[in-house]
Amino acid sequence: MNLPEWLKPGLMGAAAGAAVLAYVGFSWGGWVTGxxxxxxxxxxxxxxxxxxxxxxxxxxxxxxxxxxxxxxxxxxxxxxxxxxxxxxxxxxxxxxxxxxxxxxxxxxxxxxxxxx
Structure with missing residues (x-):
């Protein structure tokens, strides 16, 4: 299956955003594990x-x-x-x-x- 060319940068951006969000949330946001x-x-x-x-x-x-x-x-x-x-x-x-x-x-x- 061929994926559109614009999808790869979008997925990489979403993954990087999720990683940054998790880092900020656990470091400064007060998030804790169960x-x-x-x-x-x-x-x-x-x-x-x-x-x-x-x-x-x-x-x-x-x-x-x-x-x-x-x-x-x-x-x-x-x-x-x-x-x-x-x-x-x-x-x-x-x-x-x-x-x-x-x-x-x-x-x-x-x-x-x-x-x-």
């Missing part, structure tokens, strides 16, 4: 869950009869030890859970540390 979108959504969901659970951690701290002792420990501890102290106190263990959440503990320590 797997990147899923990863970003998962990370954002994790952040939102932690943000929703921090008030529960703070409530457990406020209702703990030994909170004064634990706060004194937190004040005297180094930054990287504070999470473990909070986990040992049980404040980062959510109702119905058997283990503490490290992410919740880290966020809760930041909130509590801001008060002293």
């Amino acid at each position: 797997s990147t979108a899923e990863k970003l959504a998962s990370e954002q969901a994790q952040l939102e869950v932690v943000a929703a659970l921090v008030p529960i951690c703070l409530d457990q701290y406020q209702h703990d009869p030994n909170s004064g002792t634990t706060i004194a420990e937190l004040k005297g501890a180094s930054t990287y030890q504070r999470r473990d102290i909070l986990i040992e106190a049980g404040w980062a263990t959510m109702p119905g859970a058997t283990e503490a959440s490290n992410s919740v503990a880290n966020a809760c320590v930041r909130e509590i540390s801001a008060t002293f």
Whole structure:
């Protein structure tokens, strides 16, 4: 089959335009692949869950009869030890859970540390 002579440059232009469009879209246009979108959504969901659970951690701290002792420990501890102290106190263990959440503990320590 013989193609018209004008078709070849038109197809090459369309291919080059599509390549440039894809490059610009992914580089500057904010386009992402499906797997990147899923990863970003998962990370954002994790952040939102932690943000929703921090008030529960703070409530457990406020209702703990030994909170004064634990706060004194937190004040005297180094930054990287504070999470473990909070986990040992049980404040980062959510109702119905058997283990503490490290992410919740880290966020809760930041909130509590801001008060002293």
